[in-house]
Each structure stands twice: as structure tokens, then as C-alpha cells.
Amino acid sequence: MTSTQRSFLLSQTRDWTPLEVVEIATEVVPAAASSGRPIIEVEHLRKSFRQADQQVVALDDISFQVEPGEIFGVMGLSGAGKSTLIRCINLLERPDGGVIRVAGEEITRLRGPALMAARRRIGMIFQQFNLMASRTVAANVAFPLEIAGWPRSRIRQRVATLLELVGLSDRANAYPNQLSGGQKQRVGIARALAPEPVVLLSDEATSALDPETTLSVLGLLRRINREMGLTILMITHEMQVIREVCHRVGVIDHGRLVEVGPVSQVFSRPQSPMARRLLRAHLSNDVPADLLARPRSDGRQLVRLTFLGEVAEQPIVAQLVRELPVLVNVLYGRIDRLGGQPWGRLVVELSGPPAAVASACARLRREGVEVEELGVPEPATIQQAGANGLGKDRDEQDEANEQSQLAEPVPGVAARADVRGGAA
Amino acid sequence: MGLGELIRSPYLWEQLRQASGETLAMTFISLALAEVIGIPIGVWLTLSRPGHLRAHPAVYQVLGTIVNVGRSLPFIILMVAIIPFTRWVVGTSIGTWAAIVPLTVAAIPFVARLVETSLNEVEWGVIEAAQAMGASLLQIVWRVLLREARPGLVAGATITAINLIGYSAMAGAIGGGGLGDLAIRYGYQRFQPAVMLVTLVVLVVVVQGIQFTGDVLVRRLDHRG
Ligand SMILES: Nc1ncnc2c1ncn2[C@@H]1O[C@H](COP(=O)(O)OP(=O)(O)OP(=O)(O)O)[C@@H](O)[C@H]1O
Numbered sequence: 024m025t026s027t028q029r030s031f032l033l034s035q036t037r038d039w040t041p042l043e044v045v046e047i048a049t050e051v052v053p054a055a056a057s058s059g060r061p062i063i064e065v066e067h068l069r070k071s072f073r074q075a076d077q078q079v080v081a082l083d084d085i086s087f088q089v090e091p092g093e094i095f096g097v098m099g100l101s102g103a104g105k106s107t108l109i110r111c112i113n114l115l116e117r118p119d120g121g122v123i124r125v126a127g128e129e130i131t132r133l134r135g136p137a138l139m140a141a142r143r144r145i146g147m148i149f150q151q152f153n154l155m156a157s158r159t160v161a162a163n164v165a166f167p168l169e170i171a172g173w174p175r176s177r178i179r180q181r182v183a184t185l186l187e188l189v190g191l192s193d194r195a196n197a198y199p200n201q202l203s204g205g206q207k208q209r210v211g212i213a214r215a216l217a218p219e220p221v222v223l224l225s226d227e228a229t230s231a232l233d234p235e236t237t238l239s240v241l242g243l244l245r246r247i248n249r250e251m252g253l254t255i256l257m258i259t260h261e262m263q264v265i266r267e268v269c270h271r272v273g274v275i276d277h278g279r280l281v282e283v284g285p286v287s288q289v290f291s292r293p294q295s296p297m298a299r300r301l302l303r304a305h306l307s308n309d310v311p312a313d314l315l316a317r318p319r320s321d322g323r324q325l326v327r328l329t330f331l332g333e334v335a336e337q338p339i340v341a342q343l344v345r346e347l348p349v350l351v352n353v354l355y356g357r358i359d360r361l362g363g364q365p366w367g368r369l370v371v372e373l374s375g376p377p378a379a380v381a382s383a384c385a386r387l388r389r390e391g392v393e394v395e396e397l398g399v400p401e402p403a404t405i406q407q408a409g410a411n412g413l414g415k416d417r418d419e420q421d422e423a424n425e426q427s428q429l430a431e432p433v434p435g436v437a438a439r440a441d442v443r444g445g446a447a
Numbered sequence: 448m449g450l451g452e453l454i455r456s457p458y459l460w461e462q463l464r465q466a467s468g469e470t471l472a473m474t475f476i477s478l479a480l481a482e483v484i485g486i487p488i489g490v491w492l493t494l495s496r497p498g499h500l501r502a503h504p505a506v507y508q509v510l511g512t513i514v515n516v517g518r519s520l521p522f523i524i525l526m527v528a529i530i531p532f533t534r535w536v537v538g539t540s541i542g543t544w545a546a547i548v549p550l551t552v553a554a555i556p557f558v559a560r561l562v563e564t565s566l567n568e569v570e571w572g573v574i575e576a577a578q579a580m581g582a583s584l585l586q587i588v589w590r591v592l593l594r595e596a597r598p599g600l601v602a603g604a605t606i607t608a609i610n611l612i613g614y615s616a617m618a619g620a621i622g623g624g625g626l627g628d629l630a631i632r633y634g635y636q637r638f639q640p641a642v643m644l645v646t647l648v649v650l651v652v653v654v655q656g657i658q659f660t661g662d663v664l665v666r667r668l669d670h671r672g
């Protein structure tokens with residue numbers, strides 16, 4: 024197959040912009056960043072566990088803040104300490120050291136009734152839903168209100184409102200064992216929201232659900248965040264979940280917070296080795312190895328273009344082709360949303376007079392597109408190829424594969440011809 | 448007396464009716480008392496278990512040992528051994544009320560263990576969810592543990608009731624009255640096997656009735672799985 028057969032010339036599709044291909048709701052990151060005090064403040068949090076005879080450090084000096092109205096995601100490998108971190112926020116796990124404040128209140132100092140009162144302002148949803156089997160849907164949602172001592176009539180009203188919100192009004196009298204996983208999690212969400220919490224903690228809330236149900240539950244969470252301005256702290260090992268709903272993300276590696284930033288930034292330019300490792304399978308690794316290895320004649324340059332935010336909406340590439348004597352041959356393309364921002368990646372072959380190719384690259388950079396020249400295989404790819412060959416790194420490779428199964432490419436936009444395509 | 452003659456005897460029916468009443472009274476009063484005392488002990492056992500809400504290995508060990516000792520005493524020995532206690536409580540050591548005391552004492556450790564087993568089946572995640580919602584210990588015990596465990600608790604009470612019927616027959620043998628007493632007095636001592644047979648049939652019917660009722664209740668309460 025020649026490259027002309029499997030690609031097309033961009034100049035033929037004049038006003039094409041990467042992001043018109045799929046409909047993308049451009050979301051604005053919440054006003055959060057601008058407003059006052061963070062709603063969750065974590066300072067120098069430490070926690071270790073005794074396992075048999077040894078001490079396992081689950082959280083090692085973690086500090087970060089969550090702004091009001093944002094969805095903050097925490098990702099990391101299994102055992103990194105994600106659950107321990109989120110369980111410290113409502114003191115299901117008592118930290119060994121450090122300070123946690125929620126809405127300005129120092130949670131870590133509270134005990135007894137004061138702690139119970141504080142917990143009522145922190146909603147939580149769980150991977151296994153944790154509904155009470157002996158109670159109907161309505162009675163499950165009513166539970167936190169009953170224990171908070173609400174009068175019956177107010178409870179009834181609130182429960183009805185919440186069931187309406189999560190779309191389960193018609194299942195009010197069903198028992199949890201008569202519901203699907205997605206419905207159970209909706210009940211869990213309604214229950215968590217019942218006492219009008221100031222933050223919602225989500226511990227792998229979608230990890231027990233199939234991809235489609237996951238999307239609908241995430242949609243609900245995003246709606247709640249947008250419409251009620253509720254802050255959500257969620258942990259997950261699914262990159263897709265973070266990409267789908269989070270504004271900012273923190274990366275945990277062996278109990279340490281190694282990276283924090285807007286999802287768009289961390290996903291497009293991960294700084295820490297762990298973030299790169301988690302995202303490797305998800306976003307990069309897009310250039311088929313055989314393509315890189317193929318000898319390239321003069322005047323042909325392979326580049327990877329990354330569009331983020333507004334640039335992704337401009338017909339930059341089309342203009343380039345119109346105004347400079349270069350041809351653009353698309354070899355790979357992927358369009359997505361990162362933390363509510365449009366994001367696109369193209370691997371293209373530029374051909375034309377060397378001077379024109381160089382000025383095309385310069386021009387793209389000026390427009391705000393990230394341009395990487397892929398003349399030779401990049402270090403990451405070499406590493407990976409090495410790992411494939413060495414049995415020693417097998418586990419790591421398997422984990423990466425696991426991740427890649429969760430990261431689904433946008434259908435119809437790009438044929439993802441990478442070596443692991445079969446696994447995805 | 449043959450079986451036919453027996454069935455036509457109003458005296459026997461009167462005896463049977465009275466004995467059944469005594470058996471049911473002994474069974475259900477001691478069941479109720481044993482549940483009232485045994486459930487808190489079972490709750491305490493559960494909470495003090497390592498890893499639970501009020502984990503306390505020493506308490507759990509001591510309490511568990513007492514319960515085990517109580518369960519391993521043969522009923523007949525327990526009954527005789529606590530006669531002074533029985534006399535202190537009800538003023539006499541014979542009769543139906545006197546039988547209720549050893550029956551209750553024997554059932555308490557049994558109930559406590561069954562309760563502990565049922566409460567342990569409540570998913571830990573559900574307990575944690577309640578904690579995360581700001582529930583107090585008392586609220587967790589009442590509204591989560593005991594409520595979620597209802598099917599198991601009812602099944603346990605059914606088993607206890609049926610065991611108590613068996614024990615009450617033994618208690619009857621030393622003057623407690625009831626169906627066991629009747630069977631022994633007529634069937635064994637006066638050698639009227641027909642009476643024994645009729646008594647046994649009544650016992651079987653009572654046991655079946657209790658089991659059936661228990662099963663129906665459990666099924667109605669059970670929304671797990
Ligand atoms: N209750 C506990 N007792 C002992 N060790 C624990 C306990 N909870 C967590 N750990 C240990 O702390 C570390 C972090 O665990 P944690 O559950 O927070 O990881 P995680 O990131 O949530 O992993 P996963 O993605 O598998 O859920 C692990 O080494 C784990 O074995």
C-alpha cells in the first residue's frame with residue numbers, strides 16, 4: 024500500500040479543521056480558578072499501613088488543593104495509594120500526619136459528633152455502590168437524611184427531587200437487587216447528594232460498569248458538576264474517565280503526588296515518568312514503527328502536530344497548504360477532548376522544497392501548534408521496543424496494555440495502525 | 448388403651464391441648480428472652496472482632512470463650528446446675544416457668560453466635576458507606592447491621608425455636624410440663640405407646656409450622672443477591 028492510497032491531500036478539503044470531524048462541546052473550565060479559597064486543601068498528608076511485619080507507606084507527603092466547582096481526578100497504578108488518599112479526605116482512614124481542610128474546616132482535627140457532622144457535608148460514591156439491600160431505592164436515598172434527623176416530609180420531598188435528577192423516579196420502590204449496575208450507581212449518586220454536600224468523593228465509581236454505562240454515569244456527574252457547581256474529587260485507573268470529565272488531574276506514584284495540572288496539559292505534555300507511562304498507551308505511541316523506519320527521500324519530513332484548545336478549531340493546515348508549496352499527507356489522526364478542551368493530533372508527512380517545509384514548520388509553531396519532527400524514532404519508542412524484547416519488563420508491558428484497552432480511539436476519525444492495535 | 452379408643456378420649460385431648468400450650472409458651476417466651484439478651488451480646492461480639500468498628504481482641508476472646516463454654520454444656524446438666532438460680536428467679540424449680548429459666552440461659556450463647564454470624568455477613572462496604580454518611584455507632588448497629596442482617600437473624604431465630612422445642616421436652620421431664628412431659632408420663636411410664644405416638648405427631652407438626660413460617664419470613668425479608 025502506498026502512502027497516497029491510504030491518505031488524502033489536505034489541500035482538497037479546504038476548510039477542514041481537525042475538530043469539525045466530531046462534534047465537540049467546548050467546555051469552559053469552571054470559574055473555580057478565579058474564586059477564593061480552595062474547597063479541599065491537603066497538606067503534607069502521610070499514611071502508612073502495617074502489613075505483616077513491614078510498614079507500607081501508602082501516602083508520602085501529599086499536598087494539593089481542589090478548587091470549588093472543579094472536577095479533580097487522581098490517577099495512578101494499582102496500589103499507588105489512590106483509595107487511601109480519597110478515604111483520608113473523610114477520615115475513613117485516619118492519616119498519620121498532615122492536615123486536610125474541607126470548605127475551610129480542618130477535618131483532621133475532628134472526632135466524634137463533629138466528625139459525623141463534617142462527613143455529612145462530604146458525599147461519597149463507591150465502586151461496588153454499597154447500597155443497602157434491605158432498603159428500597161427511595162429508602163436508600165433517604166438514609167443519610169434519616170440519620171441527620173430530617174423531618175419525614177422534607178425527606179420525602181428531597182428524595183423525590185433526587186430520584187428525578189438521576190432519572191430513577193419510576194424505580195423508587197424497587198430494591199437494589201432489581202437494578203442494573205448503572206442504575207445502582209445512580210442511586211449511589213442520589214444518596215451521596217441527598218444531604219447537599221459541598222464536595223463529592225468518587226472512588227472508582229465507574230470501574231464496575233461497562234463502557235456505555237460508564238459514559239452515562241460520567242455524563243450525570245458532569246451535569247451535577249455544571250448545574251449544581253458541585254466539586255468532585257475522583258480517583259480512577261481509567262484514563263478515559265479522567266479525559267472525559269476532569270478539569271485537573273493529579274498523578275500518584277508509590278504514594279507520592281508526582282504531577283498536578285490541567286488535564287489538557289498533563290495528557291498532551293506529561294512531565295513525570297509515571298504520567299507518561301500511564302498515558303503512553305492512551306495518547307502517544309501513534310506512529311507505526313514501520314513508518315518511522317522507512318527511508319525518507321529528501322524533501323519529505325515526518326512531523327507530529329498537536330493542537331490544543333483554540334488552535335484546534337482553526338483551519339491551519341489547510342491554509343498552510345494553500346499558501347506554501349508543500350503537500351501534507353496525513354498518516355495518523357486523532358481527535359479528542361482533554362479536560363473539556365478540544366485536542367487533536369496529526370502525524371503528517373510534509374513534502375516540498377526543503378526551505379518551504381522548514382518554513383511550514385515554523386509557521387505552524389507560530390500558530391500555536393506543537394510540532395515534533397519525527398525523522399528518527401523517538402527515545403520513548405526505543406525504550407518500548409526494548410521492553411518488548413525483555414522478559415523482565417513484562418509486567419509493566421502488560422499493565423500498559425491494560426490501560427490501552429481502556430483508551431478507545433475515536434471511531435471513524437483515524438485508523439489506528441499501531442502495533443498494539445489488536446489489543447485495543 | 449388402643450389407638451382408636453384413645454382418639455375418642457376427651458381426657459387425652461384436654462391433656463394434649465394443655466401440653467401443647469405449655470410447650471409453645473416455654474419455647475417462645477424463652478426464645479424472646481434469649482433474643483433480647485443474645486442479640487446485644489452478638490452485636491458486641493461482632494463489633495469487638497478484629498478489624499471491626501470497635502475492635503478489641505481481648506474482649507472478643509473473653510466473650511467468645513464464655514459463649515463457647517455456654518454452648519458446650521449439655522442442657523440436662525445446665526438445667527440441674529442452675530436450679531438455685533432458677534429458684535431465685537421464679538421462686539420454684541418445677542413447673543413451666545421454672546423450665547423457662549434454663550431454656551433461656553441455654554439459648555443465649557446459641558443466639559449470640561448466630562447473631563454474630565449474621566451480622567458478619569453484612570458487607571463491609573455498606574458499613575463504611577454509612578460511616579462516610581456520618582452515621583453514629585448506634586445508628587450503624589440499628590439501621591445498618593441489624594436491619595441488613597434481618598434475613599439471617601430470622602433464620603437463626605427459627606433454628607433456635609426448633610432447638611428450644613427439643614430442649615423443652617427435656618425440661619418437661621423434670622416437671623416442666625409440655626409435650627415431652629406428656630410423652631414420657633404416658634408413653635414411657637404408663638406404657639401407652641399410642642399416646643407417645645400422638646404426642647410425637649403433634650411435635651412434628653409444630654416444628655414444621657415454625658420452620659415454614661420462618662422460611663416465608665426470610666424469603667419476604669431477603670432482597671440480597
Ligand atoms: N487497610 C489496609 N491495610 C494494610 N495495607 C493497606 C490498607 N489499605 C491500603 N493498603 C496498602 O496501601 C497501598 C495503597 O493502597 P490503595 O488501596 O490506596 O491503592 P490504590 O491506588 O487505590 O489501588 P487500586 O487501584 O488497586 O485500588 C497498597 O500497598 C495497599 O496494599
Ligand SMILES: [Mg+2]
Pocket residue numbers: 105106107227
Ligand atoms: Mg483503590
